[in-house]
Amino acid sequence: MQEEEIEQSRTVSGILRNAKRSIKGKIQTIVIEIIIIVFGVTISIWLQGRSQYKNQQQEVKEFLADIKTDITDNIRMMAKANASLSQVITDFSYIEKLSKKQYDSIARGPRGDTFLSEMMSAHIILRRSSDGNYEGFKSSGKIGYIENKKLKKLILSYYQQKIPSLLEVDKYYNASVSRITDYSIEEADKQEREFLFDPKLRAILSVTLNMAQSSKAAYELITKEAQKIIAEIEKEERR
Structure with a gap:
């Protein structure tokens, strides 16, 4: 394009030096x-812009495909964590309402030897968050390429x-579960019945139960948000 501009400049210069043409003719030719x-410069800029836009949208398409995979993995991991939390809520709610009389009845039955291990099997939540693709795209300043404002806001x-x-919810829940483990070690000499109805243990169980309920609610909320993103990405894929 630059060579064409130089050639056009030479043409204009040649017109001005042409003594055979009238001033009016020269002006008309120069204007043309x-x-x-x-026009040539405008078309060139437009074509370059279109090419750049096409490349940007291709990058967006690839990015959305990548985070769709990431978020789908996150949804699966959150579902597993949520199932674990649901079990903790069920078990700890049962223990919280359990009376000594009910426990004695259970202890005499076939479940007596395994009751405590079954009902207090809360596990720390270990969940990795796949955000490498997002962080890479964001750090390169390309988030603005996403034209779907709703999708961009959701992401x-x-x-x-x-x-x-x-992650904060996980941290507090895991800390509460760790307190149960630590207290179990501290009070290892106690009989199961005495340990189960220990006021301090009951307080720790109550806190852990509340944390599990809060965590479950958070997982359900964020899972819905993740599903909204997947739905919006799929809309973009159909465009």
């Missing part, structure tokens, strides 16, 4: 040449607010 130059909210908040 200028229009041609401006930003999910990665910048929802996932960090869920």
